[in-house]
Amino acid sequence: MMKIGIVDDRQIDLDKIHGIICSVDGVDIVFSTTSAEEAYEQIKKQSIELLIADIEMPHLSGYELADIIHSHALNITVIFVTANSGYAVHAFELQVHDYIMKPYSKERLIQSIERLMEKNKKSEITGRLYLKKKNNIHIVQKKDIIFIERSGRSTTIHTKTGPIITYQTLNELEGELRDRDFLRSHRSFIINIHFVTNFSLYAKNSYIVSFEGIEEKAMITKENVDFLQKHYF
Structure with a gap:
């Protein structure tokens, strides 16, 4: 079971992501929040394997969250779901799994998650x-x-x-x-x-x-x- 955290400061976008993930087998939503600060606190307290995050949010951005995960070598994969294409190069530097532009289809996000799950299955052998x-x-x-x-x-x-x-x-x-x-x-x-x-x-x-x-x-x-x-x- 893949444990997932979600953060997007727009409730309507958060609900969309939440609804899509609920249709995917083998996943468990650990937290879903509109606050990046709350997401950070949850990351410190709970174990997740995947963070799906918007980038531009007030106070603490999704990019800053991903940077914390990368710099602290946390075993958490990141998928950005954003309306801003300006962070694509930086996302590559942080080794995020995917960079999905809004608006996006349900299938686009599901394919990204399923691709990560398949990748994790293969890495279990090499691990x-x-x-x-x-x-x-x-x-x-x-x-x-x-x-x-x-x-x-x-x-x-x-x-x-x-x-x-x-x-x-x-x-x-x-x-x-x-x-x-x-x-x-x-x-x-x-x-x-x-x-x-x-x-x-x-x-x-x-x-x-x-x-x-x-x-x-x-x-x-x-x-x-x-x-x-x-x-x-």
Whole structure:
């Protein structure tokens, strides 16, 4: 079930989007609002996969919402439904899924949503990591990886369900984890930034990383902390 949020400051346009989405199988409308500020608060509190937004709204615009999602590396896809064509280039830079001009047909929006759902189904397969373990291969969902640690000749994959040990190197695994979620934080660590809860100063040029859900820690260089602050947080 794809969870969707909708925001458009014109009630008539909001009702149109809401009505169209209700006719699509496999979707759940989490919130529907005329306020971009309210949409932002809902995004912080609730998990959604798709935001459908007008662009030009008072106070906080749909473009600014999309920019927040992009800069914070939130796993939310954006579809703009707008009467303004002037943001098309910027929308491309923010990697939005679609840019739909008003007025539009019911079929146009439905096709866009169905195309995204099909894309997500395909990405579920590529979203798996195949780990070689002696005579077998262990399959783990990338989104469940908290961090990866290299120690001696073995590598430990710390996941939401527990650790997995493999003999693949960090360089090999890094090639499989080129998603925006993962960062080679240190020569011995790869971290999933979505699980990070705290950085604690360890030495002049390094920090200890704490994660949600586990006690194990990782390391990150000061250079990479500065990079995260600039591009993610």
